[in-house]
Amino acid sequence: xxxxxxxxxxxxxxxxxxILLSMLEPLIADGNELHPYTPNKRPLTPEEYSELCRMDxxxxxxxxxxxxxxxxxxxxxxTLEGYLKTExxxxxxxxxxINNGFYEGQQNHIAVEILKNWCARAGVHFGxxxxxxxxxxxxxxxxxxxGRGPLKNLGRAMYSLAESIQSRSAGESLLFSPNFPRFAxxxxxTRSFWHRTARENGLKPxxxxxxx
Amino acid sequence: xxxxIHDLQEQEFAGWLGDTAQEEVTVISDSGAIRxxxxxxxxWTRTPGTCVIKRDGYDNLGELFSRSDELMIISxxxxxxxxxxxxxVLNRSLSYMLPYFVTTHGETHHRPRYKHxxxxxxxxxxxxxxxxxxxxxxxxxxxxxxxxxxxxxxxxFHTSPQHIKEALQ
Numbered sequence: 001x002x003x004x005x006x007x008x009x010x011x012x013x014x015x016x017x018x019i020l021l022s023m024l025e026p027l028i029a030d031g032n033e034l035h036p037y038t039p040n041k042r043p044l045t046p047e048e049y050s051e052l053c054r055m056d057x058x059x060x061x062x063x064x065x066x067x068x069x070x071x072x073x074x075x076x077x078x079t080l081e082g083y084l085k086t087e088x089x090x091x092x093x094x095x096x097x098i099n100n101g102f103y104e105g106q107q108n109h110i111a112v113e114i115l116k117n118w119c120a121r122a123g124v125h126f127g128x129x130x131x132x133x134x135x136x137x138x139x140x141x142x143x144x145x146x147g148r149g150p151l152k153n154l155g156r157a158m159y160s161l162a163e164s165i166q167s168r169s170a171g172e173s174l175l176f177s178p179n180f181p182r183f184a185x186x187x188x189x190t191r192s193f194w195h196r197t198a199r200e201n202g203l204k205p206x207x208x209x210x211x212x
Numbered sequence: 213x214x215x216x217i218h219d220l221q222e223q224e225f226a227g228w229l230g231d232t233a234q235e236e237v238t239v240i241s242d243s244g245a246i247r248x249x250x251x252x253x254x255x256w257t258r259t260p261g262t263c264v265i266k267r268d269g270y271d272n273l274g275e276l277f278s279r280s281d282e283l284m285i286i287s288x289x290x291x292x293x294x295x296x297x298x299x300x301v302l303n304r305s306l307s308y309m310l311p312y313f314v315t316t317h318g319e320t321h322h323r324p325r326y327k328h329x330x331x332x333x334x335x336x337x338x339x340x341x342x343x344x345x346x347x348x349x350x351x352x353x354x355x356x357x358x359x360x361x362x363x364x365x366x367x368x369f370h371t372s373p374q375h376i377k378e379a380l381q
Contacts, residue, residue, distance in 0.1 A: 066359075110348065110351050114292050176251075190312060208312075209325065212274070
């Protein structure tokens, strides 16, 4: 099968969507051709849109923005719908790897519905989505094996997604939080992420509350 | 003050304000220059309260929201979401919130930067919207309202922009 891996993060480098795709890749590489697309670095060309119409599977990885899909990826979907309507010659299955900044992965459910609605308009099959809460943690968990510790739920969901992709079938969407206490995640995000980043930028933590 | 975000062509929107021109209205429309959010969190950790993308004229949306009594969105409904331009504007307004989290009713949300609330009114248009898309759009606006601490949310569906104009006048 030809599988497109579309990194829908707006970050050009170091995205959590990229991390999730790199976890999925070894699980679906056997017997398949994987084709990475990075619209986060430059918009897709007309030739690349046409290529996507010839794929068997599209995997979209993206962060939750405003309870939905980031605008640049949304624009890609709008454009791709047009290409699919005129150029698609085979059945295509769509899968999604979503991560959100809030702790509860359940908050990804509206983005999943938007994607299902897009699939219906574009004439492709919605396969399955998985949604990881507290996605910003992923960057600091690169030493943790998938399926262990805070990534236990993610591992279970990722294997389920890989199985659905391999069999080009539909599966239940799985939206989950990390295996990590919420209070500890909140403390960590404030002290080790927001305040640390502020200091790196020459700001004090109280500056982050600035009103214009 | 009322802030209107719309995705209509300038000519299409001309004359919409009519008598409401008496009140203070700020209109955010597509100048063709808007750049996409880069996901850098700079509006929280480098230039708190404003977007780090300065040259396209869409960098002070958070502050604008903090002065708005009503945020009115006029958007084509696409798959149960806003159109790409309106989405882009919303994505660029992240500075309206703080990066910090608060847990309410078992769900995490961002803390507000401002002690302020506005009414959120969303007018979607589209001639062939499915029930599923309308349902999704209602859920989206409700979730946005919750995350933006809006005082109330109203969602309307119209078959065309012209019908929105007639409904508003």
